[in-house]
Amino acid sequence: MKKLILTSFLFLIFACQGQTSENYKRISGNNSWGFVDENEKEVIPLGIYEFLNPIDEKNMILAKKNGKDGYIDIHQNILIAFDYDDLGVFTDNGLAPATKDGKSGAINRKGETIIPFVYDEVNYFYKSGLAIVHKNGKYGFVNNQGEEIIPLIYEKVDQSMVDEVVIVSKNKKWAFFANNGEQLTKFQFDKVIDLPISNEKSHYSTYFKGGLAIVYLENKPQLINKNMQVIVPVGKYDYIESLNKNGFGIVAKNNKYGIINNQGQEVIPLEYNKIEHPKRYSNILELFVLEKNGTLQIFDENIKPIKQNILSYTWDKIDLGDYYIDVLLLKNNQNNYGIMTEEGKNVIPFEFEELQAFDGEETTIAKKNGKYGIINFKNQNLVAFENDEITSSKFSETYIVKHQNKFGILDKQGNKIIDFVFEDIQPCYYDENNKFIIKSNGKYGIIDLSGKEIIPTEYDEISNWVEYGPEAHFVSKDNKKGMFSKEGKQLIPIVYDKLNYFTNNLIIVSQNKKYGIIDISNKNVIPLKYDKIYLDWYKIYYENQEPEIYVLKDKIYSQLDKNNKQIRTNIPKNEIKEKFEYYIKE
Incomplete structure (x- = not known):
């Protein structure tokens, strides 16, 4: 496991160094890798190598071909033959761990064996100048000449990336050793x-x-x-x-x-x-x-103290135009909010009763003297503090504002987009930047950001997000229910007393106390003639199976298929009650 972690770390270092080397860029596709130049012209085409590492500082590329590892240059000259089952990147001392024929060692950039292939595992060299080696369940260290500086007699060993000392374990206790093999502490x-x-x-x-x-x-x-x-x-x-x-x-x-x-x-x-x-x-x-x-x-x-008398803090990010800065959103012991940099510089003074996170934007919502406004990262007022409410979701490009009990919409710079004429405005969950449910004279409709009416403002209710529901809106008018598409097309007329959606092809409806099933285009699936209809929602949502449809008519329970064909009849009530106990009432 340790070898895998260290290999990944070194890969990342070399990836950063090699990715733009001589303006070449790696590409991949169809389980192969290649390189293109700065003009996107193929230099090493796909289909030859199963993997290519970025170009390292010596213009060498670790490659895998036909299941074996080796090194090439950008012209595909073979620098180190494809003889290895596993081959690592070269560290500063010029060695790379390698494995072939089930044994591990290390080679130099000429492909010469420096550490013989006699170990079960050879790890990377770090600041200590040593590499961990493993053989027959025991661990030790070798130097870059292949000499065993710390013998392979220990149950565990380890080293950090930048320390010259290493650590060794015996009888489950650790000791420090110098990189010349000298023991520096007891095993304690x-x-x-x-x-x-x-x-x-x-x-x-x-x-x-x-x-x-x-x-x-x-x-x-x-x-x-x-x-x-x-x-x-x-x-x-x-x-x-x-x-x-x-x-x-x-x-x-x-x-x-x-x-x-x-x-x-x-x-x-x-x-x-x-x-x-x-x-x-x-x-x-x-x-x-x-x-x-x-x-x-x-x-x-x-x-050094940079801020005192704070009750809480959270991290925030502000867009300064050319770049972002990370800041601390703070609440002080006067219950006022402000923002400072991590160096302690005040960005927004502590003068707000509420202050929402910028969340990577240039503006945010604030509250002062009981009223809401909008400020930018320079603490300039874009919208005066004279509003009852201002809301905005993280991904919205607009603010919904309540002023003198009327709602309107502003853009992020505080410019008015929708007049303050509505009793309520809520963004549509599927397009909160452009479509809004509005309320006027006690009725609901949907408009877009230009004010165009998508669904007329004449309904008693309009649904927004509905779990497991359709990509559409349920509407109610005069105690009748129907459905509109997101584009404002009427899918189901507003004529039903109840409307219970399962899938686009299975919508239970009732009319004049009779139940049936329709699809989302209002086509009849099961006629409206039953006293009750039950669907097994668990099979639909969790088992992805065809639903079992049960109907009640004249006190007789029956089972139908989706084509309205009867499968069973005279089903005992207890069976239905057990299956649909949340429906059945005595």
């Missing part, structure tokens, strides 16, 4: 934490993030430095989180939290209910959020 640690580090260009790991490593003895944390000196002894804290890049880390004792530096000194005392790093998407930031008595403080990566 229950575990050593490998910590992720990210920057704009890459993701890697280290044991010594911020200068100290977290190790566990008897399942309790301790901090040591690169000289293997104990900086924070076992038992001082119940919890230690990794230090940030500037050497500050969160610690806890007896459920109280503080912050230490990489000298082990408490720079923030153990007096907080919680301290954490805020997360943005899947990334953990270097900021600190400190909570005490329900109030938050935000410190920067150097433990």
